[in-house]
Amino acid sequence: MAEPTGTVTIGEFSRLTHLSVRTLHHYHAEGVLAPSAVDPATGYRRYGLDQLAAAQLVRRLRAVRMPVPQLRAVVLAPDDATRQALIAAHLGDLRRELAETAAAVSSLQSLLSGAGSNGAVAVSVRALPDLSALTCTADVTRESVAAWCADVFPQLYAAAGRAGGATGPGGACYDDTWFEQDAGRVTAFVPVAAPGADVVRGGRYAVALHAGAFTELDRTYAALGREVVRLGGDLTGPIVERYLVTPADTSDPRGLRTEVCWPLPPQEES
Amino acid sequence: MAEPTGTVTIGEFSRLTHLSVRTLHHYHAEGVLAPSAVDPATGYRRYGLDQLAAAQLVRRLRAVRMPVPQLRAVVLAPDDATRQALIAAHLGDLRRELAETAAAVSSLQSLLSGAGSNGAVAVSVRALPDLSALTCTADVTRESVAAWCADVFPQLYAAAGRAGGATGPGGACYDDTWFEQDAGRVTAFVPVAAPGADVVRGGRYAVALHAGAFTELDRTYAALGREVVRLGGDLTGPIVERYLVTPADTSDPRGLRTEVCWPLPPQEES
DNA sequence: TTGCTCCTCACGTCACGTGAGGTGGC
DNA sequence: TTGCTCCTCACGTCACGTGAGGTGGC
Numbered sequence: 001m002a003e004p005t006g007t008v009t010i011g012e013f014s015r016l017t018h019l020s021v022r023t024l025h026h027y028h029a030e031g032v033l034a035p036s037a038v039d040p041a042t043g044y045r046r047y048g049l050d051q052l053a054a055a056q057l058v059r060r061l062r063a064v065r066m067p068v069p070q071l072r073a074v075v076l077a078p079d080d081a082t083r084q085a086l087i088a089a090h091l092g093d094l095r096r097e098l099a100e101t102a103a104a105v106s107s108l109q110s111l112l113s114g115a116g117s118n119g120a121v122a123v124s125v126r127a128l129p130d131l132s133a134l135t136c137t138a139d140v141t142r143e144s145v146a147a148w149c150a151d152v153f154p155q156l157y158a159a160a161g162r163a164g165g166a167t168g169p170g171g172a173c174y175d176d177t178w179f180e181q182d183a184g185r186v187t188a189f190v191p192v193a194a195p196g197a198d199v200v201r202g203g204r205y206a207v208a209l210h211a212g213a214f215t216e217l218d219r220t221y222a223a224l225g226r227e228v229v230r231l232g233g234d235l236t237g238p239i240v241e242r243y244l245v246t247p248a249d250t251s252d253p254r255g256l257r258t259e260v261c262w263p264l265p266p267q268e269e270s
Numbered sequence: 271m272a273e274p275t276g277t278v279t280i281g282e283f284s285r286l287t288h289l290s291v292r293t294l295h296h297y298h299a300e301g302v303l304a305p306s307a308v309d310p311a312t313g314y315r316r317y318g319l320d321q322l323a324a325a326q327l328v329r330r331l332r333a334v335r336m337p338v339p340q341l342r343a344v345v346l347a348p349d350d351a352t353r354q355a356l357i358a359a360h361l362g363d364l365r366r367e368l369a370e371t372a373a374a375v376s377s378l379q380s381l382l383s384g385a386g387s388n389g390a391v392a393v394s395v396r397a398l399p400d401l402s403a404l405t406c407t408a409d410v411t412r413e414s415v416a417a418w419c420a421d422v423f424p425q426l427y428a429a430a431g432r433a434g435g436a437t438g439p440g441g442a443c444y445d446d447t448w449f450e451q452d453a454g455r456v457t458a459f460v461p462v463a464a465p466g467a468d469v470v471r472g473g474r475y476a477v478a479l480h481a482g483a484f485t486e487l488d489r490t491y492a493a494l495g496r497e498v499v500r501l502g503g504d505l506t507g508p509i510v511e512r513y514l515v516t517p518a519d520t521s522d523p524r525g526l527r528t529e530v531c532w533p534l535p536p537q538e539e540s
Numbered sequence: 541t542t543g544c545t546c547c548t549c550a551c552g553t554c555a556c557g558t559g560a561g562g563t564g565g566c
Numbered sequence: 567t568t569g570c571t572c573c574t575c576a577c578g579t580c581a582c583g584t585g586a587g588g589t590g591g592c
Contacts, residue, residue, distance in 0.1 A: 006499045006500070008499060008505065009571075009572080010571090010572075011450065011505075011571065011572080012495075012499075012504070012505040014449070014450045015446055015449045015450060015491075015495070015505050016491060016492055016495040016496075016505065017488065017492065018449050018452075018488050018491065020450055020451065020452065020556085020557085021450060021571095021572085022556065022557065022558085023555085023556065023557095025556095025573095025574095026555065026556055030555090039564095041564090042563080042564055042565090042572075042573075043564095043572080043573050043574080044564075044565090044571090044572060044573075045572085045573095049496050049499060052492040052495075052496065053492075055492075056381060056488060056489060056492060057381065059488065060374065060377055060378040060381055061378065062555090063371075063374035063377070063378075064371060064374045064375055064378060065371075067554080067555090068554080068555070068556095084382070087378075087382070091375065094371070094375070098368065098371070101333075101334060101335075101364070101368070104330065104333035104334045105334055105361065105364070107330055107333070108330040108331065108333070108334060108357075111326060111327065111330055112354070112357070176285055179284070179285045179288050180281065180284045180285060180290055180291060181290065182288075182290065218287065218288050218326060218329065219326060221285075221286060221287075221288065222286055222287065222322040222325075222326060225282075225285070225286040225322075226286075226319050226322065229276045229278060229282075229319065230276070234282070235278065235281075235282040235285050235286065279545075279546080280545090280546075281545065281546080290582085290583085291545095291546085292582065292583065292584085293581085293582065293583095295547095295548095295582095296581065296582055300581090309590095311590090312546075312547075312589080312590055312591090313546080313547050313548080313590095314545090314546060314547075314590075314591095315546085315547095332581090337580080337581090338580080338581070338582095542592105543591105543592095544590105544591090544592090545589100545590080545591080545592105546588105546589080546590070546591095547587105547588080547589070547590085548586105548587095548588090548589105549586085549587090550584105550585095550586085551583105551584085551585090551586100552582105552583080552584075552585100553580100553581100553582090553583080553584105554579100554580090555579100556578105556579090557577105557578080557579080558576105558577085558578075558579105559576095559577090559578100560574105560575085560576085560577100561573105561574095561575090562572105562573080562574090563571100563572080563573070563574105564570105564571080564572070564573085565569105565570090565571080565572095566568105566569095566570090566571105
């Protein structure tokens with residue numbers, strides 16, 4: 001009893017869906033919305049009226065910025081549960097994106113309002129001792145580093161507990177290219193007294209205490225780096241962050257405390 | 271008494287600002303963040319530490335997706351008031367964008383929940399008479415059409431009042447390419463009894479009543495277009511929308527009522 | 541002198557928009 | 567037969583990322 005559904009040209013389908021002809025070409029090439037028939041001689045496309053529902057869905061998913069490959073996965077989904085899961089996953093991404101934008105806006109406003117501006121960051125010079133510590137090293141990108149830390153630090157602290165307890169706050173070493181590339185080798189560590197542990201090399205460092213969210217760290221980095229230059233440093237070498245108050249300790253980003261340690265060249269004799 | 275501020279290489283500046291070297295190259299080429307000096311022999315760039323503040327601002331503005339040309343306008347702004355105004359304008363754009371995304375999400379959800387789905391749209395066939403009306407025609411894009419209507423309809427209704435009053439709801443004719451190109455010629459009209467007015471041509475139309483926000487119109491268009499095809503129409507010719515309940519009448523988008531009229535070919539004799 | 545940093549092309553990405561140049565359908 | 571629609575390249579957009587291939591600085 002299914003009504004035979006008619007078929008229409010690409011121009012007509014364009015007017016029905018409010019998708020441009022070029023966009024329909026694109027979706028055909030990408031396998032997102034293939035016409036129901038293509039004339040083998042002329043290449044003319046015909047679309048079925050039963051494709052209108054899919055076209056509406058595609059239009060709305062693009063309106064919420066779903067990437068085309070995911071779009072294809074949605075329309076090719078074998079069943080409705082899969083489809084719903086893909087869409088829900090994207091809406092989750094979108095929610096995170098919006099939260100990041102909101103955070104970026106307030107970060108911008110705090111920069112403009114000049115809160116804690118211009119050298120309010122105190123920088124000290126310290127000789128940090130070698131530390132015996134439990135460590136974990138991996139190649140991490142900036143966008144995955146928060147998740148990686150949330151995964152690895154509980155494990156390190158648990159292991160430290162079994163080895164007699166942590167003897168100081170945990171931290172991480174970042175290859176200096178990490179801050180140029182937004183990706184690279186990171187070593188997380190938790191200091192312990194156990195003799196068999198790894199060693200985190202100490203040395204002479206310029207140290208600044210950062211109070212607040214990790215997204216604001218660049219302000220502390222800039223102030224600290226300025227001092228490093230003044231002290232004759234060349235801004236190379238692995239940077240150490242020590243997490244004094246972490247997201248595991250407080251849910252208020254303003255309560256976070258992070259020590260940033262930038263290596264200095266060995267002190268000259270004078 | 272100004273401290274002489276040192277200068278650093280591009281790699282060092284990259285580590286200080288968390289902007290990649292390639293990004294700094296790009297901002298130099300675009301005139302957003304030019305280095306304080308370029309070695310004429312080698313092309314090596316040097317950045318001043320006094321450029322750190324500008325770099326931080328640029329980084330935050332990009333984090334809220336300000337386009338690079340606007341970025342340049344911000345850093346080149348002659349005074350702080352101009353700068354603040356440009357930033358505020360962008361934050362306004364951003365707010366509108368977020369509102370649109372939120373609307374698109376709820377539109378998607380209403381599509382998925384199947385509210386008013388599958389042919390719940392009633393389509394009737396009517397012969398519309400020629401109308402004498404006050405009109406206003408312009409080339410308008412989809413993104414500017416709401417603002418254009420909000421501008422032009424009050425003027426048309428005011429003029430209609432001086433001409434004896436509107437004799438029916440206002441509306442607009444859209445060239446059929448408008449829905450393919452998202453841009454084109456639109457004629458807004460308000461019917462009046464006055465003899466000297468323009469004439470909006472009538473004819474045989476398939477008509478559907480759309481209840482709800484304009485962003486949901488594509489669903490009514492699809493259902494209506496399906497009927498037009500069934501009735502032998504070829505989906506060409508100018509489409510008429512008549513605004514029975516407009517944003518000027520209600521602040522609840524669900525209360526909006528729009529009649530969509532798609533032209534049909536002249537009735538065949540049988 | 542050896543690495544390391546820096547340089548300039550130049551192509552790739554993403555989702556289409558925009559002609560260019562040519563052909564089919566009524 | 568004349569317009570109109572449709573077709574396929576192919577380049578442009580935007581903000582960089584990613585090598586390629588070569589040179590300067592310590």
